[in-house]
Amino acid sequence: MILRVSPPSWKWQKVVSNYKNTPSHSSMKLEQAIAKIKKQAENELSSVGLAKDIEVLKVKYLGKKGLVGDLMPLLKTATPEERPVFGKLINDLKLFLTSCFNNILNDLSLKERNVQLENEAIDVTLPGRRSSFGRKHVTLRLLEEATEILRGMGFTVQYGPEIESEYYNYDALNFPKDHPAKDMQDTFYITTDTLLRTHTSNTQVRVMETSRPPIRIIAPGVCFRNEDVSARSHVTFHQVEGLYIDKNVTFTDLIGTLKNFFKRLFCRDLKMRFRPSYFPFVEPGMEVDIHCIVCEGKGCSVCKQTGWLEVSGAGMVHPEVLRSGGVDPEEYTGYAWGFGIERLAMLQYGIKDIRQFFENRVGFLSQF
Numbered sequence: 542m543i544l545r546v547s548p549p550s551w552k553w554q555k556v557v558s559n560y561k562n563t564p565s566h567s568s569m570k571l572e573q574a575i576a577k578i579k580k581q582a583e584n585e586l587s588s589v590g591l592a593k594d595i596e597v598l599k600v601k602y603l604g605k606k607g608l609v610g611d612l613m614p615l616l617k618t619a620t621p622e623e624r625p626v627f628g629k630l631i632n633d634l635k636l637f638l639t640s641c642f643n644n645i646l647n648d649l650s651l652k653e654r655n656v657q658l659e660n661e662a663i664d665v666t667l668p669g670r671r672s673s674f675g676r677k678h679v680t681l682r683l684l685e686e687a688t689e690i691l692r693g694m695g696f697t698v699q700y701g702p703e704i705e706s707e708y709y710n711y712d713a714l715n716f717p718k719d720h721p722a723k724d725m726q727d728t729f730y731i732t733t734d735t736l737l738r739t740h741t742s743n744t745q746v747r748v749m750e751t752s753r754p755p756i757r758i759i760a761p762g763v764c765f766r767n768e769d770v771s772a773r774s775h776v777t778f779h780q781v782e783g784l785y786i787d788k789n790v791t792f793t794d795l796i797g798t799l800k801n802f803f804k805r806l807f808c809r810d811l812k813m814r815f816r817p818s819y820f821p822f823v824e825p826g827m828e829v830d831i832h833c834i835v836c837e838g839k840g841c842s843v844c845k846q847t848g849w850l851e852v853s854g855a856g857m858v859h860p861e862v863l864r865s866g867g868v869d870p871e872e873y874t875g876y877a878w879g880f881g882i883e884r885l886a887m888l889q890y891g892i893k894d895i896r897q898f899f900e901n902r903v904g905f906l907s908q909f
């Protein structure tokens with residue numbers, strides 16, 4: 542390394558020679574010590590190349606217990622006349638070395654910074670890398686959307702267990718003991734009386750047992766059925782159950798609520814029709830159809846050329862179900878409905894195969 546340093550004022554020879562022609566023995570020793578330290582520092586400085594090594598040398602020479610500091614006790618050995626001269630010499634050495642260290646440090650820091658900048662240089666002409674962002678699953682999004690609409694209509698959210706007793710899933714809902722839905726073909730039994738719920742209606746009687754009317758709840762969640770997997774059915778799907786119990790709740794209230802909900806969900810006025818149907822837990826029961834939102838009723842593959850789409854099963858809560866929940870059917874009436882979220886998503890987005898919701902294909906999911 543080339544030392545590009547300019548010492549402050551090195552008057553070594555001049556001061557000594559001006560002061561005395563024949564210096565004392567102790568001053569000779571001091572003189573040699575100062576010269577030795579200067580020489581040694583210059584040699585060491587010429588062989589280091591990193592700023593951190595210079596810092597180490599700086600401490601070695603100029604630190605509290607450094608080599609220059611060690612010269613001070615030697616001053617006592619000089620004569621009173623020589624002492625101020627050598628004191629000045631030691632001070633000059635200190636200034637000289639300080640200047641050397643600082644100059645070299647600045648130089649090295651600049652070089653290291655330049656190398657760093659060179660290594661970290663950004664080529665602004667390179668094309669950028671695109672980040673891919675995750676998103677909510679289409680089922681979850683629609684479930685949240687439906688929940689928000691219904692919350693806005695005054696319903697509160699209740700969650701029931703996915704692993705359920707046969708009582709809350711079937712018996713309390715007025716299913717006869719020998720109802721075909723209870724058969725092993727349709728239900729995943731865990732033990733003889735424990736099962737994976739087949740609908741979110743299992744929440745109905747649980748809520749009635751713990752709260753008094755008026756009850757106005759929805760129960761969103763996942764359900765399971767032991768069915769063959771096909772384009773139209775799956776072993777797992779999501780439902781939103783609705784339940785309203787109060788004095789003087791009528792069938793008209795149910796129809797008005799469903800009309801209002803589907804109008805808000807599909808963001809348009811919809812023609813609806815209600816067909817009588819049987820479910821053990823409602824009386825009377827019905828199935829709800831809306832005018833096909835794909836073909837506007839003209840007939841297409843989604844609605845199987847009928848112009849109508851089935852979206853929900855509903856009805857007035859059966860008096861036996863009210864009794865199961867400890868609600869007097871002479872005093873209170875109620876309505877209930879259930880709809881499948883995947884079914885609504887299929888209608889909303891024209892998806893023809895329910896299996897796509899569960900296959901986790903990014904190409905499919907990233908469309909929504």
Ligand SMILES: [Zn+2]
Nearest residue numbers: 833836841844
């Ligand atoms: Zn259609």
